[in-house]
Amino acid sequence: MPRSAHDLASVDRFTPVSRRAAATDRFSPVMILLTLLATVGCLAYGVFLLQPSHRGDLIPWLLVIVSEAILVLHALCAMWTVLAGTRDVRDHEYWRARDDLYLLSRLSQRGDPSRWPLQLNGRRVDVDVLITVFGEPLEVVRRTATAAMAIRGRHEVWILDDGRSDEVRALAAQIGCRYVRRLSGGGAKAGNVNHALTLAKSEFFVILDADFVPLPGLLEETLPFFTNETVAFVQTPQTYGNLHNVISRGAGYMQAMFYRFIQPGRNHFNAAFCVGTNVVFRRRAIDDIGGMVTDSKSEDVWTSLTLHERGWRSIFLPTTLAIGDAPDTIVAYSKQQLRWATGGFEILLQANPLSPRRRLSLDQRLMYFITATHYLTGIVPGVLLMVPALEVFFDLRPVSMDVGWGTWVVFYGGFYVLQIVLAFFTLGSFRWEVLTLAACSFPIYTKALVNAVTGRDQAWSVTGAQKQVSPFTVMGPQVCMLVFLLCTTAVGIWRDTMLGRPSIATLWCAVNSAVLLILVVVALGEIRAARTGSLAARADRAKVLATSAALAAPMPLSTPADAVAARHARTRLMRTTS
Amino acid sequence: MTWIARLRLLTSVLLVLALTAGLTLVFNQRQRQSASVSAAIVQPRYAIAAVAPGVVIDMAVALGDEVSAGDVLFTMASVELQQDAVHGLAASSNDAMDIDPVTGVIVYRATADGRVTELSATPGNYLGAGAAVATIVRSSPRAVEAQFLLTSRDYGRLEEGARAEILLPDDRTVVGDVVSASVVTENGKAVTRALITSEELEGEDLDLIATDGAPVSVRVELTDDGVLAGPTDALMDFLRSVGLR
Numbered sequence: 001m002p003r004s005a006h007d008l009a010s011v012d013r014f015t016p017v018s019r020r021a022a023a024t025d026r027f028s029p030v031m032i033l034l035t036l037l038a039t040v041g042c043l044a045y046g047v048f049l050l051q052p053s054h055r056g057d058l059i060p061w062l063l064v065i066v067s068e069a070i071l072v073l074h075a076l077c078a079m080w081t082v083l084a085g086t087r088d089v090r091d092h093e094y095w096r097a098r099d100d101l102y103l104l105s106r107l108s109q110r111g112d113p114s115r116w117p118l119q120l121n122g123r124r125v126d127v128d129v130l131i132t133v134f135g136e137p138l139e140v141v142r143r144t145a146t147a148a149m150a151i152r153g154r155h156e157v158w159i160l161d162d163g164r165s166d167e168v169r170a171l172a173a174q175i176g177c178r179y180v181r182r183l184s185g186g187g188a189k190a191g192n193v194n195h196a197l198t199l200a201k202s203e204f205f206v207i208l209d210a211d212f213v214p215l216p217g218l219l220e221e222t223l224p225f226f227t228n229e230t231v232a233f234v235q236t237p238q239t240y241g242n243l244h245n246v247i248s249r250g251a252g253y254m255q256a257m258f259y260r261f262i263q264p265g266r267n268h269f270n271a272a273f274c275v276g277t278n279v280v281f282r283r284r285a286i287d288d289i290g291g292m293v294t295d296s297k298s299e300d301v302w303t304s305l306t307l308h309e310r311g312w313r314s315i316f317l318p319t320t321l322a323i324g325d326a327p328d329t330i331v332a333y334s335k336q337q338l339r340w341a342t343g344g345f346e347i348l349l350q351a352n353p354l355s356p357r358r359r360l361s362l363d364q365r366l367m368y369f370i371t372a373t374h375y376l377t378g379i380v381p382g383v384l385l386m387v388p389a390l391e392v393f394f395d396l397r398p399v400s401m402d403v404g405w406g407t408w409v410v411f412y413g414g415f416y417v418l419q420i421v422l423a424f425f426t427l428g429s430f431r432w433e434v435l436t437l438a439a440c441s442f443p444i445y446t447k448a449l450v451n452a453v454t455g456r457d458q459a460w461s462v463t464g465a466q467k468q469v470s471p472f473t474v475m476g477p478q479v480c481m482l483v484f485l486l487c488t489t490a491v492g493i494w495r496d497t498m499l500g501r502p503s504i505a506t507l508w509c510a511v512n513s514a515v516l517l518i519l520v521v522v523a524l525g526e527i528r529a530a531r532t533g534s535l536a537a538r539a540d541r542a543k544v545l546a547t548s549a550a551l552a553a554p555m556p557l558s559t560p561a562d563a564v565a566a567r568h569a570r571t572r573l574m575r576t577t578s
Numbered sequence: 579m580t581w582i583a584r585l586r587l588l589t590s591v592l593l594v595l596a597l598t599a600g601l602t603l604v605f606n607q608r609q610r611q612s613a614s615v616s617a618a619i620v621q622p623r624y625a626i627a628a629v630a631p632g633v634v635i636d637m638a639v640a641l642g643d644e645v646s647a648g649d650v651l652f653t654m655a656s657v658e659l660q661q662d663a664v665h666g667l668a669a670s671s672n673d674a675m676d677i678d679p680v681t682g683v684i685v686y687r688a689t690a691d692g693r694v695t696e697l698s699a700t701p702g703n704y705l706g707a708g709a710a711v712a713t714i715v716r717s718s719p720r721a722v723e724a725q726f727l728l729t730s731r732d733y734g735r736l737e738e739g740a741r742a743e744i745l746l747p748d749d750r751t752v753v754g755d756v757v758s759a760s761v762v763t764e765n766g767k768a769v770t771r772a773l774i775t776s777e778e779l780e781g782e783d784l785d786l787i788a789t790d791g792a793p794v795s796v797r798v799e800l801t802d803d804g805v806l807a808g809p810t811d812a813l814m815d816f817l818r819s820v821g822l823r
Contacts, residue, residue: 389601392605393601393602393604393605394604394605394608395608469579470579470583472579472583472587473579473583476586476587476590479587479590479591480590480591480593480594483591483594483595483598484594484597484598487594487595487598487602488598491598491601491602491605495605495609498609498731499729500729500731
């Protein structure tokens with residue numbers, strides 16, 4: 001008998017939707033089955049491509065083999081990592097430390113939870129929250145700093161201002177947090193943190209980017225890990241609140257797989273790495289390696305790598321504890337990806353994790369090697385875009401003509417369709433923005449590789465972080481590729497009418513043109529939005545909504561703060577009854 | 579966006595367009611050619627057969643010998659010929675043989691220059707009338723027989739006298755003309771057989787390379803009356819004049 005929605009009173013803090021969300025297991029058996037199926041698909045596709053009888057002309061075949069080998073290997077490693085992450089990283093010790101987090105003797109002085117003293121292993125601990133600022137809008141800094149002040153557990157908030165803004169200093173004075181400004185600017189963000197560490201002396205410190213609004217439970221959920229003396233840092237995911245347009249959704253969901261499944265899996269390789277924000281460090285661990293690593297595009301990964309070499313343990317906790325901004329313009333996205341990818345390639349070139357000189361475990365070597373080569377998968381689409389053009393113009397085919405359509409579709413689909421189905425299942429819906437962005441980003445990653453190999457620090461001639469820059473400034477290669485593919489599609493159609501049969505090459509050219517066309521349309525829309533100034537307003541609205549939703553979402557497990565509240569209620573009850 | 583950035587973007591787009599135009603002409607050039615699926619040199623050959631039954635009494639050549647027109651090949655003695663002469667049915671001599679009706683001896687001669695490639699008799703053999711004795715392959719004129727898989731549309735574009743490039747086994751290229759073409763169906767596919775001649779094939783230095791049956795590959799030009807015919811010709815002329823083709 002179907003039950004309609006009833007009007008009974010709510011029995012707890014949950015709604016059916018939030019209860020289901022809280023009760024869901026990330027690693028459902030279907031998800032594990034899909035992962036295994038996709039692994040089989042990967043292997044079958046690899047075998048299919050390598051069969052000598054399927055080989056076509058040499059040049060396109062080599063292009064396809066190298067490209068697909070990179071994709072297939074990374075897909076296999078990703079799925080391996082995902083399956084490794086099915087165990088929870090929180091152990092018995094964690095839960096015990098979490099229960100005892102707030103110093104019981106002082107609980108009689110209730111009131112402001114952000115003043116509650118914290119303890120670990122029966123010892124009082126202090127925490128500094130460091131907010132790195134470099135020219136972000138004042139409102140953004142204010143929101144983050146105010147939220148940081150409200151984190152439960154006794155802590156000190158520091159604003160580390162590399163932008164040297166007097167307004168930020170006034171803001172710090174106004175909301176009552178400490179303000180640090182350094183005279184030199186070396187070492188970028190890591191240098192900024194290192195400078196602050198000469199002043200902030202607490203046993204633990206949190207790093208927050210200026211746009212990452214922390215949730216009140218940040219310390220409650222992360223500090224208990226440090227009851228294990230070997231834990232150097234606890235990283236939490238980057239969750240984005242401003243998913244209001246194609247670019248931010250694409251960039252945001254692109255990271256979702258990494259934060260929901262890859263990083264938790266890396267826990268078990270002891271290779272979860274720091275991503276620079278929403279991370280809690282043990283001061284002593286950073287002292288052990290002589291401060292945060294500077295002089296790199298990816299100081300976070302370098303710091304993690306150095307800590308792992310010194311034997312420290314890292315933890316990734318897949319619980320959202322801060323909400324920040326994904327890049328929401330093409331220029332911002334390109335800059336971010338260029339920085340990350342250059343950092344990744346730098347590790348490969350300067351500190352190859354497979355080299356015997358690195359003191360890492362085999363688990364860690366493999367994981368860091370995957371990290372260092374990950375952005376090669378971003379260059380691959382650019383190579384694969386050229387393959388259909390080779391067929392149209394030169395009649396060179398990657399796969400032998402003897403392979404029938406059916407066979408081709410089965411193996412090709414076995415890899416790509418299953419990967420997309422897996423992504424669909426893990427993200428809850430089909431995010432075409434991710435595919436579009438991934439297909440259009442190859443110039444960024446190619447540039448990153450060139451930069452890393454030549455050791456140059458060449459960015460686009462984009463000046464001023466705040467000033468609106470036309471997206472076409474960074475989209476030259478994509479526009480050229482679009483023109484090329486449109487012409488190739490036209491020639492392909494002409495060729496097909498002449499030969500009297502449709503070809504898969506023409507179809508691919510048309511699809512790829514359409515994808516690049518989407519990016520151009522997005523860019524045009526961005527220019528229009530910049531003119532009307534609606535971009536910032538929409539981003540802000542989206543983030544406020546996301547932050548308040550995260551604050552209002554009920555927790556499935558009771559938090560240490562709940563325990564305090566319950567104890568307080570009990571003592572008050574006892575007082576009134578006695 | 580600065581003017582310099584705009585100019586740079588415009589220049590790159592124009593370069594891409596130029597590149598695509600060049601590639602399209604290359605494609606069109608390929609479209610109006612067809613490469614052979616198989617091709618071989620063929621040389622004219624003639625077989626010499628006994629005109630009357632008899633016995634081979636002398637063999638003047640051996641397998642593989644070079645012969646010139648008028649050279650004696652072999653000699654036969656025929657009793658039947660003698661009897662025919664008695665009955666007044668005497669055959670007369672010609673270029674190919676000297677007949678002595680009285681003795682019944684026939685001397686066979688080569689009618690053209692060439693090489694003996696088959697020899698199926700030795701002295702003392704008795705041969706019936708019409709039995710094959712020798713095959714001589716002439717060194718000229720050489721030709722190429724090539725097979726193409728052409729669509730019906732492309733077959734319509736193959737014309738008599740079309741230019742054909744013949745790639746010899748030693749990577750030399752000679753140019754010839756299509757003389758004739760015919761179509762047969764093999765395994766459900768229409769195979770076009772074309773005969774191509776070229777005066778350049780007659781060169782004496784090619785005797786070994788371009789011998790009968792030597793595999794070659796052939797590219798024939800199909801007529802192109804599309805809009806890109808002019809530009810493609812211009813491009814090809816340019817490439818030829820700068821030495822790239």
